[in-house]
Amino acid sequence: MFRCFYVLVFFTFFINLQAQKTNKDVLFTVAKEPVYSEEFIRIFNKNLDLVKDESQKDVDSYLKLFVNYKLKIKEAQAKGLDTMPTYLREFESYKKQLAKNYLTDTKVTEALVEEAYHRLSNEVKASHILIRLDEGASPQDTLEVYNELLKLKERIENEGYAQVQKDVHDGKKVYAENLGYFSAFKMVYDFENVAYTTKVGEVSMPFKTQFGYHIVMVEDERDSRGELKVAHIMVANKRDDKQQNSKTRIQEIYKKINQGEAFSSLAKQFSEDKSSVEKGGELVAFSGGELSSSEFEEVAFSLEKEGQVSKPFETGFGWHIIKLIKKTELASFDAMKPELEGRVKRDSRSKLINTSLVNNLKERYSIKGNPEGLRYFETILNEGYFLGNWSLPQDFTSNKILVVIANKELTYKDFGDYLFENQRRVSTKKAFDILVSENYEDFINANLIQYQEENLENENEDFSHIVTEYRDGLLLFDLMEKEIWNASQTDSVALKSYYKTHKNNYIWNQRIDADVASASKKRTIKTVKEMLGNGQSPESIKEALNKNDKVYVIFTSGIMEKDHQALTSDMLFEKGVSNIYRHDNAYVVANIKDVLPKTHKIYEEAKGQISSDYQVVKERLWLQELEQKFPVHINSAVLAKVKANLKTK
Known part of the structure; x- marks a missing residue:
């Protein structure tokens, strides 16, 4: 780090x-x-x-x-x-x-950025059916899948999605899934495009992505949920008996909130999210899809009024209680534009940018080709190319110039190597002249971009x-x-x-081994102090005072330094039951079992x-x-x- x-x-x-x-x-x-x-x-x-x-x-x-x-x-x-x-x-x-x-086209990029912002502003709810199909599938297999999806589209329109989903989903070849709400960048661009251009209540025509062929049913559309500012209290799941320890503790804290105690005060005393505890549990603002925990996000967005507090719930990180602090709309286009530009360039929609870029480069750099060279390559191809075992002939003409891009010469060998390396991508047979022409176009496009990249330091x-x-x-x-x-x-x-x-630079300050009780009411903490003085344990005190499904006292136990969140700065470190101290809108008292002196830390x-x-x-x-x-x-x-x-x- x-x-x-x-x-x-x-x-x-x-x-x-x-x-x-x-x-x-x-x-x-x-x-x-x-x-x-x-x-x-x-x-x-x-x-x-x-x-x-x-x-x-x-x-x-x-x-x-x-x-x-x-x-x-x-x-x-x-x-x-x-x-x-x-x-x-x-x-x-x-x-x-x-x-x-x-290596980008600015105008196309700007158009895609504006489109992305519009889609971030509007979420769609959709379900889909995917039939997996390899990239190299034959035209016959592709047609069969396409026709099968047309039939499923008709069934959805007549029977409803749920019934079709139940009949066809197998999780292997056919996937019928409810996707919920999503916005830009949550799906591959081809899928996103169809979802956003299909009307609510309609089923799309079959379309292709890298995963296979889909149909999409758009169920709803809504405005973006914007951005949230929340605070939370977290109790981490313990490895031992987590359901009892963590769940019980979060329920105790929740009851104290319902009893009127301040959320921020309880967060400072008991939350185990160290990154937010000093701020009373406040988190950095976030929008939909930004958090790693979808459970946390869904609960947070379900809160409607500022100040509203959720019930305790569990995520992979532990148990939480959320308080809504502020809800704001999606940021303005100008504010989000730099971030969106970066995301667009990393997204699959960047292919559109590359196509436009190549067209511009063709106008910018001179390209001098050799038609005779392309005819030569047509003569040296054979059926082995479609099987992936073709190789350049022994008498191959390697050093002859095939094409010149600006001042960069590309030889027969350059294109021959390109053909050799890409032969396994050919899934169907086609005429050799078409095969050479398609590969040559891709070869020119790749080298145009490479040439610009090689000269960027001089040009930019x-x-x-x-x-x-x-x-x-x-x-x-x-x-x-x-x-x-x-x-x-x-x-x-x-x-x-x-x-x-x-x-002397590495010192343990004076510490205590203590049970620290916290209560919102002074009369409660006085009772706790008396019970501690009589030798009662934290467990028996909690059992006696926390009745009728209400929590009046919470204990924190262990070895603590002066700056521990459960302690007050003026608490005296002396064995026995301490005085009562005011602490973050609550009262605390400690049963100090041992005082550990200031000492050097071992290596x-x-x-x-x-x-x-x-x-x-x-x-x-x-x-x-x-x-x-x-x-x-x-x-x-x-x-x-x-x-x-x-x-x-």
Whole structure:
């Protein structure tokens, strides 16, 4: 986690690092290699609002970070990390993924984004029947499936979907499923398109997706349910006797809510979702389909009025109670547009974008073909191609030019290899001239996109800057992993030595082993205090006081430090029954069975923090070594100009 965060920070801080190196002011040199002021100013201004540490907004402090970064990159290059095969493979993978954002048709993308937003604004409820069919199915098999679905369509229209579903669903070849409500991006695009273009109450004609052939019955359409802000209290399922322990505890909490106790107060005291407990159980706002738990989402969206509280329910994470804080409509198109663009490009609808892109590239780059070459390939194909065992003949003409895209020459061998690699995709026999023509078209399209990708760094300045970001960022990651992170985790001798010399940094504060009771009413907690003083156990106290299906007291037991959520900051750590304290709109009293003194943590208990602290020290010493190895000289006159420039902005 730390590693990914570290690299992400530098990906953010040091984008667009390449500046033209002529007629520029040199801000500093690293081992006589110049770094230009324009580069630093651009980075500083771009990231100023992203820096949370106020000290880093100071030019001198930020410059120190930038110098350290340059030192590390210099060291990585000196060690040859930029030539390692693993690094080169990873970089090329990143570069290829990044290029997808630039290999697109803007107009088509914008149309698809607008369509996606409209569909996110309107959910459809549908059921479908799918008959599985392989991609290579014969025309006869395809026709049979198509006709079978036409019959099922007619049956649904006459008998209703439920009866047909019962008759045909087998979960193997035929799937008849109720899909519920969904919106854009929840289904493959071909399926989504038909669902959104079929009228409510109607059954679509058969259509094809990657899974086979479908028909869809659209049952309803409704506006988007928008976005929810909720709070929850969670009791995690325990491995031992979970139904009794977790369910009983959540029911106790629910009863206290119904008795008028504050939801946020109970969440702070008893919720086991540590990420939300400090906020009284509040979660980040979400919309339909965003949560990993559909059970949680359905209960949340079933709440209608702000302040409404659900009954306890179970998910894979445990038992929950939800309180609705706020319901808002779907965000505006402008607000969602950047997110939607990314989703459209990752979705199956991107095929439409690719088709338009290829058509544009055909107009942009010159293509000079060789018709004679296509006729040659028609003569060397044979029936083995349809069986997947065709190969290029021994006397194959390989070096002759087949086509030229801009200044890139593609030979007979390039297309021959393409035909060879794609022969197993051919499912039906067709005339060789048609086969060659279809493959040639696909071959040209693929190479047009590849040619643009190969030249993106020269054609697109923004892409070039971001490629540099990835290049240096990955290099930095490899260096830090080798020099700092791995060493800090595996060098047990150094870690134990660091622990011995910094033992006072790893302390258990004073703790108590206690049973802490919480009640909303003071008279109840007074009774609890008296019962604890008489030696009664939490179980017997709960049995005595929590009657008539009402919960008046909840206990939290275990070893706790001063900052434990069940305790108050002013509670005295003394053996015996404590005073009564006011705590989050409730009252608490503790039976302190033992007081554990302040003591050093043993090495195993503190190992994670030791490793983290050791990394900081090790990196600081390492940077001092790099400064000796690669001398840094800062041009004070240029730095003064930089500061003046930044102050005027």
